Amino acid sequence: MNFSQIKKPLSVLLLGGSLLFIGLPPARAASGSPLRIDVAIRHHRFESTVREVPKGQPLLFHVTNFGKSMEEFESYDMAFEVLVRPGQTVEIPVSGLGSGTYEYFGDFHPRTARGTITVK
Numbered sequence: 573m574n575f576s577q578i579k580k581p582l583s584v585l586l587l588g589g590s591l592l593f594i595g596l597p598p599a600r601a602a603s604g605s606p607l608r609i610d611v612a613i614r615h616h617r618f619e620s621t622v623r624e625v626p627k628g629q630p631l632l633f634h635v636t637n638f639g640k641s642m643e644e645f646e647s648y649d650m651a652f653e654v655l656v657r658p659g660q661t662v663e664i665p666v667s668g669l670g671s672g673t674y675e676y677f678g679d680f681h682p683r684t685a686r687g688t689i690t691v692k
Contacts, residue, residue: 605630606665615684630667638659671692673691
């Protein structure tokens with residue numbers, strides 16, 4: 573998928589519980605392949621299994637909307653904005669990032685649908 577496709581409505585799969593994975597070492601992917609970050613949308617909240625990623629690693633957000641309403645999965649920090657319909661799963665590629673913390677959020681429910689990844 574290229575960035576010109578991101579503006580089209582897509583689906584997203586979100587898996588895991590956000591509090592269970594704090595403190596794990598950074599996730600790793602095979603050299604050259606993107607690291608998959610699963611995100612689930614449930615009850616206007618994001619659930620993700622990944623909190624830390626290696627510096628420079630290409631990423632692939634795999635987002636699924638288990639809710640009953642649309643959500644816009646967005647990040648100013650990582651420069652993407654994708655509409656995710658109920659029951660849909662979308663994939664969003666992100667080039668390798670430098671060290672820091674990057675935020676993503678649900679534009680339709682920004683108070684509750686929030687997440688971050690830390691690049692080390």
